[in-house]
Amino acid sequence: MIEPFVRESGNGPTVVCLHASASSSAQWRALTERLSGRFRVLAVDLHGCGRTPGWPGPLPLQLDDETTMLDPVWDRAGARFHLMGHSYGGAVAMHAAIRHVDRVASLLVYEPVMFGLLNKLEPDSMAASEINGVRADTSRFVASGHLDAAAARFGAYWLGDEAWAALTPERQAAMACAMPNVMPQWQAAFAEPPTRIEFGALSMPIQLLGGVCSTAAARAVSRLLADMLPHVFREELPGCGHMAPVTSPERVNPAIERFLATH
Structure with missing residues:
Protein backbone atom coordinates (compact mmCIF):
# COMPACT_ATOMS: atom_id res chain seq x y z
CA MET A 1 0.00 0.00 0.00
CA GLY A 116 -17.47 14.98 -14.32
CA LEU A 117 -20.21 17.13 -12.76
CA LEU A 118 -19.88 19.73 -15.51
CA ASN A 119 -20.01 17.11 -18.27
CA LYS A 120 -23.04 15.48 -16.67
CA LEU A 121 -25.14 18.59 -16.04
CA GLU A 122 -23.97 20.98 -18.78
CA PRO A 123 -22.30 18.81 -21.46
CA ASP A 124 -22.99 21.23 -24.31
CA SER A 125 -21.75 24.34 -22.52
CA MET A 126 -18.78 26.43 -23.60
CA ALA A 127 -17.14 25.66 -20.26
CA ALA A 128 -17.38 21.90 -20.82
CA SER A 129 -16.05 22.20 -24.36
CA GLU A 130 -13.15 24.32 -23.10
CA ILE A 131 -11.94 21.92 -20.42
CA ASN A 132 -12.50 18.81 -22.54
CA GLY A 133 -10.31 20.40 -25.17
CA VAL A 134 -7.52 21.05 -22.68
CA ARG A 135 -7.73 17.47 -21.47
CA ALA A 136 -7.64 16.08 -25.01
CA ASP A 137 -4.66 18.23 -26.02
CA THR A 138 -2.54 17.50 -22.96
CA SER A 139 -3.34 13.78 -23.10
CA ARG A 140 -2.34 13.63 -26.77
CA PHE A 141 0.91 15.47 -26.13
CA VAL A 142 1.84 13.20 -23.21
CA ALA A 143 0.97 10.06 -25.17
CA SER A 144 3.29 11.16 -27.99
CA GLY A 145 6.12 12.07 -25.61
CA HIS A 146 5.85 15.84 -26.10
CA LEU A 147 5.90 16.76 -22.41
CA ASP A 148 6.99 20.35 -23.02
CA ALA A 149 3.97 20.94 -25.26
CA ALA A 150 1.68 19.28 -22.72
CA ALA A 151 3.02 21.50 -19.95
CA ALA A 152 2.67 24.62 -22.08
CA ARG A 153 -0.99 23.82 -22.87
CA PHE A 154 -1.76 22.91 -19.26
CA GLY A 155 0.17 25.77 -17.69
CA ALA A 156 -1.07 28.46 -20.05
CA TYR A 157 -4.68 27.40 -19.48
CA TRP A 158 -4.52 27.45 -15.69
CA LEU A 159 -2.06 30.31 -15.19
CA GLY A 160 -2.74 32.41 -18.27
CA ASP A 161 -0.51 32.85 -21.31
CA GLU A 162 1.55 35.70 -19.88
CA ALA A 163 2.08 34.07 -16.49
CA TRP A 164 3.15 30.81 -18.12
CA ALA A 165 5.59 32.61 -20.42
CA ALA A 166 7.01 34.49 -17.42
CA LEU A 167 7.95 31.30 -15.57
CA THR A 168 11.63 30.42 -15.49
CA PRO A 169 12.82 27.62 -17.79
CA GLU A 170 13.41 25.54 -14.66
CA ARG A 171 9.79 25.95 -13.51
CA GLN A 172 8.49 25.10 -16.97
CA ALA A 173 10.73 22.02 -17.12
CA ALA A 174 9.47 20.88 -13.70
CA MET A 175 5.90 21.20 -14.96
CA ALA A 176 6.78 19.11 -18.01
CA CYS A 177 8.20 16.37 -15.79
CA ALA A 178 4.97 16.37 -13.76
CA MET A 179 2.67 15.92 -16.74
CA PRO A 180 2.63 12.07 -16.84
CA ASN A 181 1.30 12.07 -13.26
CA VAL A 182 -1.38 14.61 -14.20
CA MET A 183 -2.95 12.16 -16.66
CA PRO A 184 -4.37 9.81 -13.97
CA GLN A 185 -5.68 12.87 -12.14
CA TRP A 186 -7.52 13.97 -15.30
CA GLN A 187 -9.23 10.58 -15.29
CA ALA A 188 -10.30 11.02 -11.66
CA ALA A 189 -11.51 14.60 -12.17
CA PHE A 190 -13.68 13.63 -15.15
Whole structure:
Protein backbone atom coordinates (compact mmCIF):
# COMPACT_ATOMS: atom_id res chain seq x y z
CA MET A 1 0.00 0.00 0.00
CA ILE A 2 1.25 3.48 -0.88
CA GLU A 3 2.03 5.64 2.14
CA PRO A 4 1.36 9.36 1.50
CA PHE A 5 3.98 11.90 2.50
CA VAL A 6 2.75 14.43 5.08
CA ARG A 7 4.23 17.73 6.26
CA GLU A 8 3.09 18.44 9.82
CA SER A 9 3.51 21.61 11.85
CA GLY A 10 1.78 23.69 14.51
CA ASN A 11 -0.55 22.92 17.37
CA GLY A 12 -4.28 23.18 17.91
CA PRO A 13 -7.27 21.98 15.88
CA THR A 14 -6.13 19.93 12.87
CA VAL A 15 -6.40 21.17 9.29
CA VAL A 16 -5.70 18.71 6.45
CA CYS A 17 -4.57 20.47 3.24
CA LEU A 18 -4.68 18.90 -0.25
CA HIS A 19 -2.83 20.48 -3.18
CA ALA A 20 -3.51 21.08 -6.88
CA SER A 21 -2.35 18.98 -9.85
CA ALA A 22 1.31 19.35 -10.85
CA SER A 23 1.97 20.67 -7.35
CA SER A 24 2.70 19.23 -3.91
CA SER A 25 2.23 19.85 -0.20
CA ALA A 26 4.91 22.54 -0.50
CA GLN A 27 2.31 24.89 -1.99
CA TRP A 28 0.88 25.37 1.51
CA ARG A 29 4.08 26.66 3.16
CA ALA A 30 2.89 30.27 3.43
CA LEU A 31 -0.48 29.17 4.78
CA THR A 32 1.16 26.81 7.26
CA GLU A 33 3.32 29.61 8.60
CA ARG A 34 0.24 31.81 8.95
CA LEU A 35 -1.78 29.16 10.80
CA SER A 36 0.90 27.41 12.86
CA GLY A 37 0.28 29.49 15.97
CA ARG A 38 -3.36 28.39 16.18
CA PHE A 39 -3.73 25.21 14.13
CA ARG A 40 -2.01 21.90 13.50
CA VAL A 41 -1.55 21.60 9.73
CA LEU A 42 -1.18 18.29 7.88
CA ALA A 43 -0.22 19.04 4.25
CA VAL A 44 -0.30 15.92 2.09
CA ASP A 45 1.33 14.83 -1.17
CA LEU A 46 -1.25 13.06 -3.37
CA HIS A 47 -0.49 10.22 -5.80
CA GLY A 48 2.54 10.97 -7.98
CA CYS A 49 3.22 14.35 -6.37
CA GLY A 50 6.06 15.50 -4.14
CA ARG A 51 7.33 12.49 -2.20
CA THR A 52 4.33 10.20 -2.70
CA PRO A 53 4.68 7.46 -5.36
CA GLY A 54 2.54 7.56 -8.47
CA TRP A 55 -0.65 5.63 -9.08
CA PRO A 56 0.39 2.02 -9.86
CA GLY A 57 -2.70 1.04 -11.87
CA PRO A 58 -3.70 -0.99 -13.79
CA LEU A 59 -7.21 0.42 -13.28
CA PRO A 60 -7.79 4.16 -13.82
CA LEU A 61 -7.25 6.37 -10.78
CA GLN A 62 -10.46 7.45 -9.02
CA LEU A 63 -11.08 10.04 -6.32
CA ASP A 64 -11.99 7.11 -4.07
CA ASP A 65 -8.44 5.77 -4.54
CA GLU A 66 -6.95 9.08 -3.40
CA THR A 67 -9.25 9.11 -0.39
CA THR A 68 -8.39 5.53 0.53
CA MET A 69 -4.66 6.24 0.27
CA LEU A 70 -5.20 9.03 2.80
CA ASP A 71 -6.67 6.70 5.45
CA PRO A 72 -3.46 6.98 7.55
CA VAL A 73 -3.80 10.77 7.33
CA TRP A 74 -7.39 10.70 8.56
CA ASP A 75 -6.26 8.51 11.49
CA ARG A 76 -3.44 10.94 12.22
CA ALA A 77 -5.84 13.89 12.05
CA GLY A 78 -8.00 12.53 14.87
CA ALA A 79 -11.71 12.24 15.52
CA ARG A 80 -12.53 15.72 14.12
CA PHE A 81 -10.58 17.85 11.68
CA HIS A 82 -10.96 20.66 9.18
CA LEU A 83 -10.41 19.79 5.51
CA MET A 84 -9.38 21.98 2.64
CA GLY A 85 -8.21 21.51 -0.92
CA HIS A 86 -7.31 23.42 -4.06
CA SER A 87 -8.25 22.38 -7.61
CA TYR A 88 -7.66 18.61 -7.88
CA GLY A 89 -7.05 18.56 -4.13
CA GLY A 90 -10.42 20.27 -3.74
CA ALA A 91 -12.10 17.46 -5.67
CA VAL A 92 -10.40 14.90 -3.43
CA ALA A 93 -11.41 16.89 -0.35
CA MET A 94 -15.07 16.93 -1.39
CA HIS A 95 -15.04 13.19 -1.99
CA ALA A 96 -13.33 12.61 1.37
CA ALA A 97 -15.90 14.82 3.13
CA ILE A 98 -18.69 12.65 1.74
CA ARG A 99 -16.96 9.52 3.03
CA HIS A 100 -16.09 11.02 6.43
CA VAL A 101 -19.00 13.39 6.93
CA ASP A 102 -19.15 12.82 10.70
CA ARG A 103 -15.47 13.68 11.17
CA VAL A 104 -15.03 16.78 8.99
CA ALA A 105 -15.69 19.85 11.15
CA SER A 106 -15.59 22.23 8.19
CA LEU A 107 -14.74 22.06 4.49
CA LEU A 108 -13.01 24.73 2.42
CA VAL A 109 -12.34 24.21 -1.27
CA TYR A 110 -10.83 26.55 -3.85
CA GLU A 111 -12.30 25.72 -7.26
CA PRO A 112 -12.52 21.91 -6.99
CA VAL A 113 -12.12 20.45 -10.48
CA MET A 114 -15.04 18.02 -10.47
CA PHE A 115 -15.38 18.15 -14.24
CA GLY A 116 -17.47 14.98 -14.32
CA LEU A 117 -20.21 17.13 -12.76
CA LEU A 118 -19.88 19.73 -15.51
CA ASN A 119 -20.01 17.11 -18.27
CA LYS A 120 -23.04 15.48 -16.67
CA LEU A 121 -25.14 18.59 -16.04
CA GLU A 122 -23.97 20.98 -18.78
CA PRO A 123 -22.30 18.81 -21.46
CA ASP A 124 -22.99 21.23 -24.31
CA SER A 125 -21.75 24.34 -22.52
CA MET A 126 -18.78 26.43 -23.60
CA ALA A 127 -17.14 25.66 -20.26
CA ALA A 128 -17.38 21.90 -20.82
CA SER A 129 -16.05 22.20 -24.36
CA GLU A 130 -13.15 24.32 -23.10
CA ILE A 131 -11.94 21.92 -20.42
CA ASN A 132 -12.50 18.81 -22.54
CA GLY A 133 -10.31 20.40 -25.17
CA VAL A 134 -7.52 21.05 -22.68
CA ARG A 135 -7.73 17.47 -21.47
CA ALA A 136 -7.64 16.08 -25.01
CA ASP A 137 -4.66 18.23 -26.02
CA THR A 138 -2.54 17.50 -22.96
CA SER A 139 -3.34 13.78 -23.10
CA ARG A 140 -2.34 13.63 -26.77
CA PHE A 141 0.91 15.47 -26.13
CA VAL A 142 1.84 13.20 -23.21
CA ALA A 143 0.97 10.06 -25.17
CA SER A 144 3.29 11.16 -27.99
CA GLY A 145 6.12 12.07 -25.61
CA HIS A 146 5.85 15.84 -26.10
CA LEU A 147 5.90 16.76 -22.41
CA ASP A 148 6.99 20.35 -23.02
CA ALA A 149 3.97 20.94 -25.26
CA ALA A 150 1.68 19.28 -22.72
CA ALA A 151 3.02 21.50 -19.95
CA ALA A 152 2.67 24.62 -22.08
CA ARG A 153 -0.99 23.82 -22.87
CA PHE A 154 -1.76 22.91 -19.26
CA GLY A 155 0.17 25.77 -17.69
CA ALA A 156 -1.07 28.46 -20.05
CA TYR A 157 -4.68 27.40 -19.48
CA TRP A 158 -4.52 27.45 -15.69
CA LEU A 159 -2.06 30.31 -15.19
CA GLY A 160 -2.74 32.41 -18.27
CA ASP A 161 -0.51 32.85 -21.31
CA GLU A 162 1.55 35.70 -19.88
CA ALA A 163 2.08 34.07 -16.49
CA TRP A 164 3.15 30.81 -18.12
CA ALA A 165 5.59 32.61 -20.42
CA ALA A 166 7.01 34.49 -17.42
CA LEU A 167 7.95 31.30 -15.57
CA THR A 168 11.63 30.42 -15.49
CA PRO A 169 12.82 27.62 -17.79
CA GLU A 170 13.41 25.54 -14.66
CA ARG A 171 9.79 25.95 -13.51
CA GLN A 172 8.49 25.10 -16.97
CA ALA A 173 10.73 22.02 -17.12
CA ALA A 174 9.47 20.88 -13.70
CA MET A 175 5.90 21.20 -14.96
CA ALA A 176 6.78 19.11 -18.01
CA CYS A 177 8.20 16.37 -15.79
CA ALA A 178 4.97 16.37 -13.76
CA MET A 179 2.67 15.92 -16.74
CA PRO A 180 2.63 12.07 -16.84
CA ASN A 181 1.30 12.07 -13.26
CA VAL A 182 -1.38 14.61 -14.20
CA MET A 183 -2.95 12.16 -16.66
CA PRO A 184 -4.37 9.81 -13.97
CA GLN A 185 -5.68 12.87 -12.14
CA TRP A 186 -7.52 13.97 -15.30
CA GLN A 187 -9.23 10.58 -15.29
CA ALA A 188 -10.30 11.02 -11.66
CA ALA A 189 -11.51 14.60 -12.17
CA PHE A 190 -13.68 13.63 -15.15
CA ALA A 191 -15.17 10.48 -13.60
CA GLU A 192 -18.82 10.06 -12.58
CA PRO A 193 -19.53 12.68 -9.87
CA PRO A 194 -21.24 12.13 -6.51
CA THR A 195 -25.02 12.29 -6.55
CA ARG A 196 -27.09 15.27 -5.46
CA ILE A 197 -28.11 13.22 -2.40
CA GLU A 198 -24.46 12.64 -1.46
CA PHE A 199 -23.68 16.34 -1.85
CA GLY A 200 -26.77 17.20 0.15
CA ALA A 201 -25.62 15.05 3.06
CA LEU A 202 -22.62 17.30 3.71
CA SER A 203 -23.75 18.85 6.97
CA MET A 204 -20.58 20.75 7.89
CA PRO A 205 -20.01 24.47 7.13
CA ILE A 206 -18.58 24.77 3.59
CA GLN A 207 -16.57 27.63 2.11
CA LEU A 208 -16.38 27.59 -1.70
CA LEU A 209 -13.63 29.97 -2.79
CA GLY A 210 -12.72 30.99 -6.31
CA GLY A 211 -11.25 33.74 -8.41
CA VAL A 212 -13.06 36.38 -10.45
CA CYS A 213 -10.36 35.96 -13.12
CA SER A 214 -10.47 32.17 -13.24
CA THR A 215 -11.33 29.90 -16.17
CA ALA A 216 -14.89 29.36 -17.36
CA ALA A 217 -14.77 25.65 -16.53
CA ALA A 218 -13.54 26.13 -12.95
CA ARG A 219 -16.13 28.83 -12.26
CA ALA A 220 -18.90 26.72 -13.80
CA VAL A 221 -18.13 23.79 -11.50
CA SER A 222 -18.17 26.11 -8.49
CA ARG A 223 -21.52 27.52 -9.57
CA LEU A 224 -23.01 24.04 -9.93
CA LEU A 225 -21.68 23.00 -6.53
CA ALA A 226 -23.03 26.13 -4.87
CA ASP A 227 -26.50 25.13 -6.07
CA MET A 228 -26.19 21.61 -4.67
CA LEU A 229 -24.39 22.01 -1.34
CA PRO A 230 -26.13 22.88 1.94
CA HIS A 231 -24.52 25.27 4.44
CA VAL A 232 -22.30 26.70 1.71
CA PHE A 233 -20.88 30.19 1.33
CA ARG A 234 -19.39 31.03 -2.07
CA GLU A 235 -16.89 33.84 -2.47
CA GLU A 236 -15.01 34.94 -5.58
CA LEU A 237 -11.84 36.89 -4.84
CA PRO A 238 -11.08 39.95 -7.02
CA GLY A 239 -7.93 39.78 -9.09
CA CYS A 240 -7.50 36.04 -8.51
CA GLY A 241 -7.34 33.18 -10.98
CA HIS A 242 -7.46 29.43 -10.56
CA MET A 243 -3.89 29.13 -9.29
CA ALA A 244 -4.14 32.02 -6.81
CA PRO A 245 -3.51 29.80 -3.74
CA VAL A 246 -0.04 29.24 -5.28
CA THR A 247 0.61 32.49 -7.11
CA SER A 248 -1.17 34.96 -4.78
CA PRO A 249 -1.34 33.40 -1.31
CA GLU A 250 -1.43 36.87 0.22
CA ARG A 251 -4.92 37.28 -1.30
CA VAL A 252 -6.25 33.79 -0.59
CA ASN A 253 -4.80 32.88 2.80
CA PRO A 254 -6.59 35.63 4.78
CA ALA A 255 -9.94 34.27 3.52
CA ILE A 256 -8.92 30.77 4.55
CA GLU A 257 -7.84 31.95 7.99
CA ARG A 258 -11.11 33.85 8.53
CA PHE A 259 -13.16 30.78 7.72
CA LEU A 260 -11.13 28.51 9.98
CA ALA A 261 -11.21 31.04 12.83
CA THR A 262 -15.01 31.19 12.57
CA HIS A 263 -15.54 27.43 12.56
